[in-house]
Amino acid sequence: MRHLIITNGTVVTDQLIERGTVVTIGGRIMLVAGEEEGRRILDAAPPQVFEVVDAEGGYIAPGFIDIHMHGCGGAELMDGTREALETMARFVASTGTVAFLPSTVTAEEEKTRRVCEAVASYTDIPDGAELLGVHLEGPYINAKFKGAQYGPAIREASIAELKELYGLLGEKLKLVTLAPEMPGSLDAVEWLTERGVTVSIGHSDAAYEEAVAGFQRGITHATHTFNAMRGLHHREPGAVGAVLATPGVYAELIADLLHVHPGAIKVMLRSVGVEYVVLVTDSMQATGLPDGEYVLGDNKVFVRDGAARLAEGNLAGSTLTMQRAVKNMVDVVGADLVDVFRMASLNPARSIGLSHRGWIKEGYKADFALLSKDLSVRKTVISGRVVFVAD
Known part of the structure; x- marks a missing residue:
């Protein structure tokens, strides 16, 4: 396999590098360069060793990680x-996602075991x-x-x-x-954290004090913050x-604006700070497909105008992609572009203990989303290989 030079784009790292170039060797980032150094690299790079990928004036961004x-x-x-x-791995790669952590839903023990x-x-x-492993959401x-x-099946x-x-x-x-x-939950928190498993508060009616007690025992994460947890009140701040x-x-955030x-x-x-917000999709099987009737585990889900709900009206996951979440955060919320990519890549990696990935930095894993200036996905690169090219 040839190594990769990605050039002619704005590199998204701690600061934006206009007309930048990124060099990868053996699936790792070797060099991040500005315009002049990038020209010298391109002139000297032997074509039999390096494949050159043109970012076409768009963004050379860290690939998204959906946990x-x-x-x-x-x-x-x-x-x-x-x-x-x-199917899931191929679909998410087409949306700029380089790694994903699929989530279970509450189910009987045997079904969870089979999954x-x-x-x-x-x-x-x-x-x-890349499949990172499993997120056990429930039971x-x-x-x-x-x-x-x-x-x-809740237990x-x-x-x-x-x-x-x-x-x-x-x-995994x-x-x-x-x-x-x-x-039994706090004992489970200690057992899991002793083994390096990240534990998250979610689907919870915890009072403020109960949630804080969970953090003190080892919880470091919050599942789809604001959703399915006791809300904020000025006399009882709750889990939120x-x-x-x-x-x-x-703190996870489903940025579908719904x-x-x-x-x-x-x-x-x-409140949380851009270093700790984690963009997620909470996507379900209808993502990328027309409105209609679908399932989420053992529940029927009805998708209308892209919103996924149970028959009684509860939201049931989303049809969001990481690319759309990033675009919503930039275009609608008005968040800083570099901060948003941090929330979509580096923060998710760090939140579950992954090191040297999720950012464009020397020595990090060579995972990229190449985007147009309107944040549409053009190419996805994983471990220094182009795995998706838009039509």
Whole structure:
């Protein structure tokens, strides 16, 4: 395989580098250069060693990392098949996403086990995004805030069940969402964090004090902040207040402008800080497909005008892509471009313990989204290989 030189674009790193160039060797970023140094590199680079990719005057950005998604392109994790995972990997790569962490929904033990077995045996495909492992969203949640989770399978946290799933997945068990106020949850937090698994508060009716107690025991993450958790009140700040007030908690945000109002997003940015906001899609199988009837785990979902809901009206995931989330944050919320890419790439990586990836920096993994100036995806590059080219 030849190495890669990506040139003629604005490099998105700690600051924007106009007319920049990025050189990759062996799937890692070797050099980030400005215009003059980039010209010298292009003149000296042997064509038999380096493939040159033209960014066409657009953005050379870090590839997106989606750590909370359920499905897309007609497939979902709960299908429990390699075919479904491959469909998801190919689809998200077409949207600039270089790595994804598919999420379960609350299900009976046997179904959850089958899904984890499928992930454990999966190997990445050459034309798709990297599968990072599993996000276990439920079943250890509060039924009062179940959202679109399957109520009959909600249960108390079980170390025995976690041991079995961890035995299947090992380091592929990356993230677990639970409600810290429920019986057994805090013990589960300690057991998981001892093994390097990130734990998130979500689908929770925790009071402020209960949420803070969870953070003190090891929770470092919040699942789709504002959604499916006790809200903020000035006399009882709830789980939302605890997330906004506690330093160092990574806070997920579904920026489809339906789950969270732009004004609330601005409050979140000021409270949590751009270093800790994590853009996610929470996408379900209808993503990329027309309106209609779909499923999310064991629940029927009805998609109208791109909004996914249960029959009773609850939001049921989204049809969002990471590219659209980034565009919404820039165009509608008015967030800084570099900050938004940080929220879509570097912060997600850091939130689940991934190092040397999610940013354009020497020594980091050579994952890129090449975008036009209107933030449309032109090419996706993973480990120094072009895996997607837009028509």
